[in-house]
Amino acid sequence: MSHSETNGSEISSHQKLANSDLEAQQHHPEVATDEASDKYKHALAVNPAKEPLYKFSLNLAPEEREGSIYAAEFFGTFTFLLSAYLVASVANSGADGFDPSRVYNISFGFGISLLVVAATTSKFSGGHLNPAVAFGLFLNGDISLVRFLLESVVQVIAGMCAAGVASALYPGAVSFSNAKDASVSVSRALFLEAFGVALLVFTVLFTAIEDSPFGGLAYIPIGFSLFLGHLICVPTTGAGLNPARSFGPAVAARSFPGYHWIYWIGPIIGSIVAVAAYKIVKITNNKHKLA
Structure with missing residues (x-):
């Protein structure tokens, strides 16, 4: 032949x-x-193949019943927040008034901590580590309502545990709880929190859910998005950007300011805005065909 x-x-x-x-x-x-x-x-513990992602999933899918998902979210959120709380405690020790270097230290601590822990837990749970991120993924159709609720409870408990340990490890009063600057109105603080969360969830959707040049390294831009959000919000709202992060220190300090609700409502608004923006981009993309 x-x-x-x-x-x-x-x-x-x-x-x-x-x-x-x-x-x-x-x-x-x-x-x-x-x-x-x-x-x-x-890699992500979500299913981007659920296009066009307009139908909400309510019950746990078979792959969402793995106990490792919720164990990874607990230990991941605990490690992420404990590291960040300790960095904030060091940065705030002896500080009085606005200090740019303190803002950079705290922002870098939260951003790099998220980057590292998200990278280590992404195989098991997707490395969400934030009820606002889980809520955005639910709205986008990537996870079920039950998984969102379970993850949120686990993350909030982990945040309380991390705050308690940080308070025990670092001497003095709790110095890593969120506090709004007196010059910032409650309405402005609410929308600043919403913007910071929208930036984070927007980055998650376009780098982790959508095919992107980052591939399996989506945790890098995600970590930097949190760093950027903290640069904006630390001097104004104290940078909650995560209900689990805000609630834990408030419990540890036994202090809930009257505006504490902005650290819950702001992330909800931010997640909705980010998912809406993602949908608009997908719909107006000529290469994307609705099923």
Whole structure:
């Protein structure tokens, strides 16, 4: 048999295999969906294949019943917040008034802590570590309502535990709780918190959920988005940007200011805005076809 005949035979066999795969996907579309789900299961613990993501999932999917997801969210949130609380305690020790270096230290502490812990837990839970992020993923159709609720409870408990340990480890009064600057009105503080969370969730959607140049390294821009949000919000609202982060220190300090609600409502608004922006981009993308 000639070289050209051999190549022709190989090409024909490859074409037959490709056609058989295509026919299998056409007759069994659930197979293709499962394969797409498995592709992202370990890296993100979400399912970006649920296009166009307009139907909310209420009950736990089979892959969401893994206990490792919630264990990773607890220990991940605990480690992330404990590290950040201790950095904030060091930065705030002996501080009085506005100090740019203190703002940079706290912002870097929260940003780099999120980056490191999200990278280590992404295989098991997606490294959400924040009820606001989990809420955004629920609104986007990536996780179920039950998983969002379970993750949020686990994250808030982890935040309280981290605050208690940080308070015990670092001497003096709790200095890492959120406090609004007196020059900032409550309404402004609310929308500053909303913007900071919108920036974070927007980054999560466009780097971790959407195909992006970062691939499996989405935790890098996500960590930097939190760093940027803290640069904006530390001098104004104290930078909650995470209900678990805000609630834990308030419990440890036994102090809930009258405006504490902004650290819950702001993240809700921010998540909604980020998901809405993501949907608008997807709808107006000519390459994206609605199912």
